[in-house]
Amino acid sequence: MIQDLLAEFVEAVNFPGRHAREWKKEHGGRVIGWLPADVPEELIHAAGFMPFGVPGGHSGVGLADAHLQGWVCSLARSCLALAVQGQLEFLDGLIIPHICDTTRMLGGIWQHVHPLPFMEYYRLPRQVERPSARRYLQAELQRLKSRLEEFSGREISPEQLNRSISLYNRSRSLLRTLSRLHRENPGRLGSRMFYDVVKSAMFMPREKYTGLLEKLVNCIQKEKMERPASVRIPLLLSGAVAEPPEILDMIDQAGGAVVADDMQTGYRYFAVDAPEDGDPLAALAVRQLNQIPGALFDPRNNPRAAFLVEKARNHGVAGVIFLHLKYCEPENYDYYDNQQALDRAGIPGLRLETELGTSSLEQMRTRLQAFLEMVEGTADGG
Amino acid sequence: MADKIPFRTSQLQKELMAKYYAAASEARAAGVPVAWVTAVFPVEIVYAAGVFPYYPENFGALAAARRVAGKLSEAAEARGYFYDLCGYARCGIGDAYSREHPVGVIEKPDLLLCANTQCGSLPKWFEAAARFYRASFFLLDAPLVDEGNSQMVRDYFVQQLQEMIAFLEQATGRPFDYRRLEEVLQLSNEACRLWNEILDTAALKPAPFGFFDACLHMAPIVTWRGTREAVDYYRALRREIQERVEQGIHALPGERYKLYWDHIPVWPRLKWFGELFAARGALAVASQYTHSWAYRFDPDRPLESLAENYVSAYVNHDFRRRIDLKIQLMNKYRVDGYVLFSNRSCKPNALGLYDKSNEISRLTGLPGVVFEADMADLRFFSEAQVQSKMEVLFEQLASR
Ligand code: SF4
Numbered sequence: 001m002i003q004d005l006l007a008e009f010v011e012a013v014n015f016p017g018r019h020a021r022e023w024k025k026e027h028g029g030r031v032i033g034w035l036p037a038d039v040p041e042e043l044i045h046a047a048g049f050m051p052f053g054v055p056g057g058h059s060g061v062g063l064a065d066a067h068l069q070g071w072v073c074s075l076a077r078s079c080l081a082l083a084v085q086g087q088l089e090f091l092d093g094l095i096i097p098h099i100c101d102t103t104r105m106l107g108g109i110w111q112h113v114h115p116l117p118f119m120e121y122y123r124l125p126r127q128v129e130r131p132s133a134r135r136y137l138q139a140e141l142q143r144l145k146s147r148l149e150e151f152s153g154r155e156i157s158p159e160q161l162n163r164s165i166s167l168y169n170r171s172r173s174l175l176r177t178l179s180r181l182h183r184e185n186p187g188r189l190g191s192r193m194f195y196d197v198v199k200s201a202m203f204m205p206r207e208k209y210t211g212l213l214e215k216l217v218n219c220i221q222k223e224k225m226e227r228p229a230s231v232r233i234p235l236l237l238s239g240a241v242a243e244p245p246e247i248l249d250m251i252d253q254a255g256g257a258v259v260a261d262d263m264q265t266g267y268r269y270f271a272v273d274a275p276e277d278g279d280p281l282a283a284l285a286v287r288q289l290n291q292i293p294g295a296l297f298d299p300r301n302n303p304r305a306a307f308l309v310e311k312a313r314n315h316g317v318a319g320v321i322f323l324h325l326k327y328c329e330p331e332n333y334d335y336y337d338n339q340q341a342l343d344r345a346g347i348p349g350l351r352l353e354t355e356l357g358t359s360s361l362e363q364m365r366t367r368l369q370a371f372l373e374m375v376e377g378t379a380d381g382g
Numbered sequence: 383m384a385d386k387i388p389f390r391t392s393q394l395q396k397e398l399m400a401k402y403y404a405a406a407s408e409a410r411a412a413g414v415p416v417a418w419v420t421a422v423f424p425v426e427i428v429y430a431a432g433v434f435p436y437y438p439e440n441f442g443a444l445a446a447a448r449r450v451a452g453k454l455s456e457a458a459e460a461r462g463y464f465y466d467l468c469g470y471a472r473c474g475i476g477d478a479y480s481r482e483h484p485v486g487v488i489e490k491p492d493l494l495l496c497a498n499t500q501c502g503s504l505p506k507w508f509e510a511a512a513r514f515y516r517a518s519f520f521l522l523d524a525p526l527v528d529e530g531n532s533q534m535v536r537d538y539f540v541q542q543l544q545e546m547i548a549f550l551e552q553a554t555g556r557p558f559d560y561r562r563l564e565e566v567l568q569l570s571n572e573a574c575r576l577w578n579e580i581l582d583t584a585a586l587k588p589a590p591f592g593f594f595d596a597c598l599h600m601a602p603i604v605t606w607r608g609t610r611e612a613v614d615y616y617r618a619l620r621r622e623i624q625e626r627v628e629q630g631i632h633a634l635p636g637e638r639y640k641l642y643w644d645h646i647p648v649w650p651r652l653k654w655f656g657e658l659f660a661a662r663g664a665l666a667v668a669s670q671y672t673h674s675w676a677y678r679f680d681p682d683r684p685l686e687s688l689a690e691n692y693v694s695a696y697v698n699h700d701f702r703r704r705i706d707l708k709i710q711l712m713n714k715y716r717v718d719g720y721v722l723f724s725n726r727s728c729k730p731n732a733l734g735l736y737d738k739s740n741e742i743s744r745l746t747g748l749p750g751v752v753f754e755a756d757m758a759d760l761r762f763f764s765e766a767q768v769q770s771k772m773e774v775l776f777e778q779l780a781s782r
C-alpha cells in the first residue's frame with residue numbers, strides 16, 4: 001500500500017509534466033507555471049488554473065548558453081533550458097518571483113526567448129519589518145490577482161480564494177506532519193523519498209496531491225507502532241534547493257538523514273500557513289511576511305543564522321550541510337555569518353557547491369562520507 | 383596621434399575628492415554620523431538630515447582602478463565569500479578583514495542606508511557589513527517597475543522615505559529639516575543639469591569630451607551631488623569644455639566613429655580600452671552608467687519627486703524598456719556602433735545582453751559586440767579575447 005503510494009509521488013517527480021498534461025486534457029483548463037520561491041499558488045488555483053512549479057531541470061542546461069551567461073546559477077539556467085527544449089509546452093503562463101538579481105532579469109529574457117500568453121512577476125518586498133512592506137505586498141497581491149482575473153476572464157471571489165487557501169493549508173499541515181514522522185524515523189522513507197514527496201506537490205493538481213498525501217500520512221502513522229525507528233545521523237540541509245537529488249541518495253547511503261532544512265523545495269515550502277479568517281488577500285500577505293528567514297529576504301541582523309542554530313539544536317542534528325548552487329549570490333553572502341554562528345554553537349558545518357545537470361558527483365560523495373564520519377565521532381563522544 | 387591634453391579640472395577633482403575623504407573623518411570627529419549609501423540613492427535626504435554620506439562602491443571602483451581589487455578580494459575569499467560575487471562588495475568586505483589597506487581604510491559606518499534599485503548585491507553586502515561593524519541597516523526597497531506597477535512602487539517608496547526620515551531623526555536626535563531638503567534638491571538639480579549638459583557635448587562631431595573622460599569626472603556627481611561643491615565643479619568643467627570647443631581641442635583627434643558603451647568601464651583597463659579605441663578613431667560617447675545621474679526634482683513635492691526619480695533609474699526597468707533606453711541614447715548621440723560589457727560582477731546589467739544585442743542590431747542596423755570581463759577583477763580579463771572581439775567590430779565599422 002505504502003509502496004504504491006510512494007510510487008505515485010516518485011513518478012510525478014520523474015515525469016514532472018505528466019499530471020499537468022493529463023489535467024489539461026481532462027479539464028480543458030490552463031496551467032500557470034511558477035519559479036521558486038514563495039509564489040502564492042493559492043491565487044493561481046483560485047483563478048481556476050493549475051499551478052505548476054518549475055524548480056529546475058536536469059537535461060540540456062547548456063541550451064541556455066545563448067541567453068544566460070555561464071556564470072549564472074544552474075537553477076535559472078536549467079529552467080530556461082527546459083522551456084527552450086520544449087519540455088514545458090503545456091504551460092500557458094509563468095510567474096517569476098523577484099528574489100535575486102537573476103530572477104529579476106530572467107523574466108524579460110524568458111519572454112523574449114519563449115513568450116507565453118501570460119507572464120508576470122511576483123515582486124515581493126525585500127524588507128519585511130516595516131509597515132510599508134505589508135501595505136505594498138497587499139497591493140502587489142491585488143495586482144497579481146487582477147492580472148490572473150483578466151487572463152481567466154472571471155473574478156476570483158473571496159470564497160473561492162478562501163477555499164484555495166484552506167486546501168493549501170491542509171496540504172502544508174500534512175507535510176508538516178509527514179516531516180515530523182520522517183524525523184522520528186528517518187530510515188522509513190529516507191531523505192530522497194521524503195523530499196520527492198514534498199516536491200511532487202509542485203507538479204500535481206493540489207486536490208489529488210492532498211488526497212494521496214493524507215493516505216500516506218495515515219499509513220505511516222499506523223505502522224509506526226509496529227516498526228522500530230532506525231538509527232541515522234541527523235542532518236540539517238541549508239540552501240535553495242536539494243539539487244542534484246543524487247546528493248540525498250548519497251546522504252542516505254552514508255548513514256545520514258536530512259531531518260531539517262530551510263530550503264525552497266523543503267521546509268520553506270510548507271512551514272507557514274495563511275490565516276483562514278478574515279480577508280484572504282491579507283491572509284496571503286501575512287503568510288509571506290511570516291515566512292522563515294532565507295537568503296532572499298533582508299531582515300536586520302540576520303535572524304537566519306540564529307534560526308539555523310535554533311533549528312539545528314531543536315532537532316538535535318549532528319551537522320549542517322550548506323548545499324549552495326554555484327553562482328548563487330544571496331546564499332554566498334550569508335554563508336560566512338551562518339558558518340560563524342554554527343561554529344560558536346559548536347555545530348559542525350560543511351559547504352558543498354553544486355550545479356544542476358552536472359554528472360561529476362563522486363568527489364562530493366567522498367566529502368560527504370568524511371563529514372558524516374567526523375560528525376558521527378563527535379556525536380558519540382558528546 | 384597627438385597626446386591628450388589633460389583637463390585642468392582634473393586637478394580640481396583631486397582636491398575635491400581629497401576634501402571629501404577628509405570630510406568623512408571630520409564629520410566623525412564632530413559627532414556627525416557617517417552613513418554608507420549606495421550610488422543610486424536619495425542622498426539628498428541624507429545631506430538634509432546632516433548625516434555624512436559615504437559611498438563604499440566608490441571605494442571599490444578606486445581599488446579596481448588601482449588594480450588591487452584581486453588582492454583585497456582574497457581576504458574576503460578566505461572567509462568563504464566567493465569570487466563570483468560583485469567585485470565592489472569583495473573589495474569592501476576584503477578591506478574590512480584585511481590588515482593591509484592599499485587604497486586606505488574603507489570608512490567605518492555608523493549607519494548603513496541601502497537602496498536595491500541597482501541590484502541585490504548591495505543589500506547583501508551592506509547587511510554583512512552591518513553585522514561586521516555592528517551598525518544599523520536600513521533598506522530602501524525598489525521593486526522593478528513597468529506600466530503595471532509604477533504608481534504602487536512610487537507610493538511604496540514614498541512611505542519608505544518617511545520611514546527613513548524617522549530613522550534618521552532617531553540617529554541624529556533632531557527633527558528633519560524639510561526646508562533644508564528643498565535647498566539640497568535645488569543644488570542636486572543644478573549639478574545634474576550641468577553634468578548632463580557636459581555629457582551632451584559628446585554628440586558634437588568631433589567631440590570635446592567622451593565616455594572615458596566622463597568616467598574620470600563623475601566622482602563628484604555621485605559623491606557631492608546635493609552640495610554647492612558639485613555645482614561649482616561642474617560649472618568649471620563645463621567652462622573648460624566650452625573653451626576646448628572654441629579652441630578646437632577634441633577628445634580624439636581624428637574622430638571617425640562614435641560608439642555607445644553599455645554600463646561601466648573595466649576600471650583597471652580603462653586606459654587600455656581608451657587607447658584601443660583611439661587607435662581606430664573610435665570614441666565612446668555615451669553610456670547608461672554616466673547618464674544615470676540625470677535627476678530632476680520638484681522641490682515642491684520633495685518626497686514624491688525623489689521617489690519618481692530614484693525608482694525609475696535605468697537599471698530598475700525590464701528587458702524591453704532597457705533596450706529602448708539604450709537605443710534612445712544611441713540615436714541621440716548618433717553612434718556608429720555599440721559595445722556591451724557583460725560584467726561578471728553585475729548580473730542586473732549583464733544578464734540578457736546577448737539577446738539585447740541581437741534585438742538592438744535588428745532594430746537599428748548598427749554593428750555591435752558583447753564582451754566578457756569583470757569591472758574590477760583582472761583574473762577574469764582575457765586581453766586576446768576582448769581584443770579580437772573589438773577587431774571584429776572595427777572591421778564592421780570600416781566596411782560600412
Ligand atoms: S539559486 Fe540563487 S541566484 Fe539562482 S535563482 Fe535562486 S536565489 Fe537566485
Ligand code: SF4
Nearest residue numbers: 468500501503727728
Ligand atoms: S556593480 Fe552591479 S552588482 Fe556591483 S554594486 Fe554595482 S550595480 Fe550592484
